[in-house]
Amino acid sequence: MVTYGVVTALSLQENGEELLPGLDDLDIRLTLLLLATSLATASAYFLFILNTKFVGTSCLYCLSSAFISFTLFFIRLKDIGLARIQKFVGLQLAVAVIVALALTNSYSSATTQLKGTGDFVLEPYKTEVTSESTPFAISLARHLHSIGAKMYGAFWCTHCNDQKQLFGREAMEILDYVECFPNGAGKGKKMANECVATGLEGFPTWVINGKYWAHTESVAYPQMTSSVLLRSCTHLALVFHI
Numbered sequence: 001m002v003t004y005g006v007v008t009a010l011s012l013q014e015n016g017e018e019l020l021p022g023l024d025d026l027d028i029r030l031t032l033l034l035l036a037t038s039l040a041t042a043s044a045y046f047l048f049i050l051n052t053k054f055v056g057t058s059c060l061y062c063l064s065s066a067f068i069s070f071t072l073f074f075i076r077l078k079d080i081g082l083a084r085i086q087k088f089v090g091l092q093l094a095v096a097v098i099v100a101l102a103l104t105n106s107y108s109s110a111t112t113q114l115k116g117t118g119d120f121v122l123e124p125y126k127t128e129v130t131s132e133s134t135p136f137a138i139s140l141a142r143h144l145h146s147i148g149a150k151m152y153g154a155f156w157c158t159h160c161n162d163q164k165q166l167f168g169r170e171a172m173e174i175l176d177y178v179e180c181f182p183n184g185a186g187k188g189k190k191m192a193n194e195c196v197a198t199g200l201e202g203f204p205t206w207v208i209n210g211k212y213w214a215h216t217e218s219v220a221y222p223q224m225t226s227s228v229l230l231r232s233c234t235h236l237a238l239v240f241h242i
Helices: 002-014 025-053 060-080 082-119 135-146 158-167 169-174 193-198 226-240
Strands: 150-153 176-179 205-208 211-213
Touching (some): 060 082, 150 158
Antiparallel strands (some): 150 205
């Protein structure tokens, strides 16, 4: 983003805006060419990583950024002309190599760090539900329990703990809650068989009448009032016709 900002400033300077005093026309054009070269190189590298390391993954931002970068690069080439470009080919190649090496080094370092996290083990802990349940929360919990609804969560999941606090202590004692990582998370730790069989994709997930509900937007903050809980749970009831 900083590079795009510099390109914008230099382009305005090239068109007569005195934003960066002391630069003549050749300096501006050469700087823009080198910046465009670095952007195009970075975009090409990111597209290579996307297509080789993240096969099948779509990234609209990546594609949009690449389109803008290559467009700027070709505009610069056309603006300077092939005859003059030949004078700066060596400099362009040097910039491209430096950018590619820097990105490769950063990617390798990040990959090494991520591999190191595979040895991490998070021991299980219990978060106490301290809030008091409202009459509505208790009533809803009883109804969900009566129809066999279950809440699947993980001890390290903040959204799960937020939902527990919104339901309150008394209601959570009634609800059927399944801890998916009872023995901890990380290397050598496995998800509970019931959670694996359910095919969960995230936490918290509710299974009600054979349907899945993994909505957490309205319960993202524990300081929300009971009126928010009422709206969230009413939506839950409407979705599953309970």
